Amino acid sequence: SAAVRDRLRIAIQKSGRLADPARQLLAACGLSWRESRDRLFCYGETLPVDLLLVRDDDIPGLIADGVCDLGVVGRNVLLEQDGDRRGNGRAPAFREWRALGFGGCRLAIAVPDAWQWQGPQDLAGKRIATSYPALLTQWLAQQGVDAQVVLLSGSVEIAPRLGQAEAICDLVSSGATLSANQLKAVQTLVESEAVLAGPVDRFDDVRGELADLLLRRLDGALRVRN
Template identity: 85%
Template sequence: AAPARDRLRIAIQKSGRLAEPARALLSSCGLSWRESRDRLFCYGETLPVDLLLVRDDDIPGLIADGVCDLGIVGRNVLLEQDGERRGIGRAPAFREWRALGFGGCRLALAVPDGWEWRSVSQLAGKRIATSYPALLSQWLATQCIDAKVVVLSGSVEIAPRLGQADAICDLVSSGATLAANQLKPVQTLIESEAVLAGPEQAFDDVRGELADLLLRRLDGALRIRH
């Protein structure tokens, strides 16, 4: 068994959309930190709760490997990586503990403006570009649609204009990016927001009490906000 740990380590995004709101939420729970010189680690001062500042994509894996205890990440990233693990027969290693009410967006299918959209069956035989292959493939399977998933790590919205794909599956918030690329959303796959992610199982050492304390404060802070 892993050695018992007496501090809680939370992974958050180093920079990006969720970085500031995640820190603000944790601050509102009464946490404060002293930053390391490289700005990758923040040592908890008011409570033994430390932060690790990382890329959002690394957060589920850090929890799965036990490097971090909790993380703040988009549900879209958590579900995609969970789907990826399932796809290769691995056991679930993390789950959503709380929805946090910021970073809202949806994972949606979008097609060129010129398409006359009637039903999802129109996607049969088409190429769909996405950075979320596990979630898209799962959804296509539930719809019994055979389409080709084209995996791109970024700039998904220009794929149709470049002739790489016929449609896309990407995150949408205001819809301005789709419109600027002559695309229109036709189907939502997942409603997403930032979530507190943690392991499948509760902690069996002092981290359990710290996590309970943090969750109580978090629930209080979330109630005040909404």
């Protein structure tokens, strides 16, 4: 990460929910690239700002390692990985620079429809399936609730039917997935959207000026949209 670079490198999702809106927003900032969708790298033409196309989960780590300067990622992913670092006694290595106004969803506790929810204390002694163990663990501690966190990497919403857990903690947008699985959201842990993520500190080389320019254009583009 000590390498001084004179180009800015932004990591975005290669494919998935945030991929197209991220490219569209950056294009609205006047950026263009030598297009090569399926390749790893897009070389910036109008400005020395390149794109790296990756899995969203890799973005915070790429920023922490200095492989990328900035990234477009869900706040849910950023906060989870930050929480994981904190839980392991590591210093913060990335933070949210801007909220981007797309990819909105919430990280919520959901329980079977028939559960007459009274509050977080209902979860005491229960198993909760999630892909967000750090955020769930933090929240349970804040609530003073002792529950078991069951880590699943996907298909969290079927865990109650499979008998793996009594409740889940997962992302919700329309709520259709929850209803299809006879679940209901009862508590929001995080309101999320796509964010521009960057390092904790400013860049102290030419990337700082590039980042300032990009942020000015981004703020302009976001004002026009909202």
